[in-house]
Amino acid sequence: MDHEHTTLADDLERMLATQSDRRQSLRWLFAGAAALPLIGCGGGSSTTTASTTTGNGGTTSTGSTGTGTSTGTGTGSNGTCSVIPEETGGPYPGDGTNSNGSGIANALTLSGIVRSDIRTSVSPGSATAAGIPTTLKLQIVNVGNSCASAAGAAVYLWHCDRDGNYSMYATGLTKENYLRGVQEADSSGIVTFTTIFPGCYAGRMPHIHFEVYPSLAKATSAANRVKTSQFTFPMATLNEAYSTTAYASSSRNLSSISYATDNVFSDGTSLQIASVTGDPVNGYVVTLTIGVSL
Template sequence: MDKHTNQLETDLHTLMQAAASRRQMLRWMSVGGAATLLGCGGGSDASTATSTSSSTGTNTNTGTTTGTTSTSPASCSIIPEETAGPYPGDGTNSNGISIANALALSGIVRSDIRSSIAGASGVAAGVPLTIKLQLVNTRSSCASLAGYAIYLWHCDRDGNYSMYSSGVTAENYLRGVQETDSSGNVSFTTIFPGCYAGRIPHVHFEVYPSSSKISSANNKLKTSQFTFPMATLNEAYQATGYSNSVRNLSQITYATDNVFSDGTSLQMVNVTGNATLGYVVTLTVGISV
């Protein structure tokens, strides 16, 4: 009897030790598993947060901005020098009546360029467009250039230029100046330009050392142009008011355009949005100063 009792006690003790060991092992597994999960999840969340905070764009379904960026690009090149064309409005030529100089107008330093200013009352209609440019220095590791002035202009949806074209010589809409912020950024609110015969749709701009230097075109540092992807052009011109642009666009290509025939890699904007809600386009503009 005592022998059986002792054996039973021994067996019970062994079972209890085994159970305790099993519980301890489960605890270790649980802690280790949780640590592993926390490590993966934390890394993923941190990566996502970093990506989100540095992204830029507009949700093409809602038109809402998804983020902004103020960092300079890792690499950049000097944007090509291009002609200002016959309709610069910077005081360098005449519109057939007088010297056309939008830069001398009160209120020309502005972000929204859809309306005329200085006593003129015209408003340019068309698909909404936001243009965002970042000015960087190619001689200084693409550092942002703050305090510079960018004068920007383009035609309306009918292909006419304010201050020059018949019927709109008294208007000065779709022309404006913005000074770059601490990150080299400027933003213009405008309308999508039309396509007139003989040219791929484009936007002109000049870069000045500051807004106080725009009084003379002799002070400009760079004159250039940029354009839009063909898919965006085809989509935008399905909107009301752009029927002439559809025809004109069908008769021109980047290769046959007198400005972009040598390439568009540094002058092609990135695009988000659509013709219903409007577009947001971005471009890094490299200059050497």
């Protein structure tokens, strides 16, 4: 699928893809931004049985955020906490930091954007995204408090649709805002989103974007975000999902890209591959533990 690149964010993302040290580039690009050094817990290598793919986060590692490097340990639900990389929000964040061609694109201020089911747009949109039903369960833990559950933190999450298009930006979708939503973490630090499995567009491995905020009240301005990152899925899940007819274009795009050549995941995926259960018929459940410093 072809994507037009007309924004500054597109140019920055392409520049990141050519740097010999993407982490150093991110530190330079985001210097002065409101991104604090944070810790995250994620899945590692994956194993697959008939309809279950499981991540394994057993080792402690060090990574970089947009403003520096942090190291931390603690016990989260997936094992030992490790730094989750700070990643670009890409050209389609919809958080008020760029334009969609007709004005500032900001889903954070939309009435009704705080919701669990993100498949249908809120006003002024009305469209519903089609695709394999998918439940996302992200647990936010506070590394500064021995990875205790970060109850009350908030997550803004967005991803492309089955055809690789982003609401608020793609042609014909600038008034839509599906596959975008905000959730407040419950007493266990968990946010849950009902969505569809994202497609794969040319040049990127399939992924989901998210921003973490210290509270729901602060999740109305991108200036308050404390972490921006992305996560992806095991290859077994991608191959299974994209074998379905509705995801035929994703299958073709996936065949020409890999984690090793992706401009975000080429430096490692151990902290950014979620655990997945389910199948294309009954839907998927995707889980990941994300550490932050609050």
